[in-house]
Amino acid sequence: MTQIHATAVVDARAQLDAGVEIGPYAVIGPHVRIGAGTRVGPHCVIEGRTTIGRDNRIFQFASLGAIPQDKKYAGEPTELVIGDRNTIREFCTFNLGTAQDAGVTRLGDDNWIMAYVHIAHDCQLGNQITMANNATLAGHVVVGDWVTVGGLTGVLQRMRLGDHAMIGFGSHVNKDVPPFMVVDGHPLAVRGVNLVGLKRRGFSVGRQAAVREMHKLLYRQGRTLDEARAAIAALAADDAEVAADVALMDRFLGSAAYGIAR
Incomplete structure (x- = not known):
């Protein structure tokens, strides 16, 4: 059965599937849909047109579905779509898409997103991605499957990280990173192949x-x-x-x- 803590604020129009758990003081907006088995921790805010799949674990103080940090945003009905079995740790911020792109920010399945990660408007992330603490994606970034992004890394707008790439700690990503490569630094440099x-x-x-x-x-x-x-x-x-x-x-x-x- 769905479990909603007595102190949580869940709009009556929100759609929660069976087995969803909503923790203390969480806020769930009217256009939110959450799939079966997903657990939302204390003090999370999930708003906007946000769709979340099955069996996700969302830790305390996450903010999902807030409007983009883009001055051009004018209230268009854009979306955030999150897949299945993702772990989203404390203080993460994922924003809605914008009308200047496809209008959807998307996170796939089985991703491991650590604390304080920011995923900006219109980013498209695949599956099996690891993003370490404080990694930040600017708008319109594309991240392939099995990518690892080191902590305190910043990725410039519209960059692409190819499948199986690994980005080292504290990197400044201002170019596309081809699949399979290991890069790090500022300026960014290719160090080799992600053989491990x-x-x-x-x-x-x-x-x-x-x-x-x-x-x-x-x-x-x-x-x-x-x-x-x-x-x-x-x-x-x-x-x-x-x-x-x-x-x-x-x-x-x-x-x-x-x-x-x-």
Whole structure:
């Protein structure tokens, strides 16, 4: 059964599925929908047109669905959509989208979001992401699956973090980060390949070798980006096992509107 603490303020129009728990002094707005098994901690505020999936754990003092920190926002009916099985720790702030983009800020499934993380308007986050304490995403940022973002890292507007990338502690991300890469610093620099992460996710020796070769082609041979892309694409002709990884990298490099970390 749904459990709502006596001190919580839950609008009668909010939609709460079976098994939802709302803690003391939480505030739930009229356009909020929360899926089965999700637990909302004390003093959380969930407002706006916010949809939250199943089995999430939202810790105390989180603020989800507040209006964007964007002076152009004029009250448009934009959204925040959160998937299933996410952990959202203390003092996180996730904002609604804006009319200047798709109008939706989105977080996928199975993400681990630590304390004080800010996800600004129109950000699009995938699955299995880890964001450490005080990591901050400006508006319109895209984060792929299995990305790790170190604490106290700031990501500039409209940047993209490719699948399996790892961003080191205290970094200033002002370029797109290609898939599989490890970056850190200010200015941002590529340090190598996220081999530890790939091994943990079951990448075969052959796939790991292909990722290392992609890194070499991009960063160790003085090639232009177009030359590196062509050489990377050729890797798939030699080994069908790596075709999906090569295609992922090629798509990312082909759509890098603001340049990549190099």
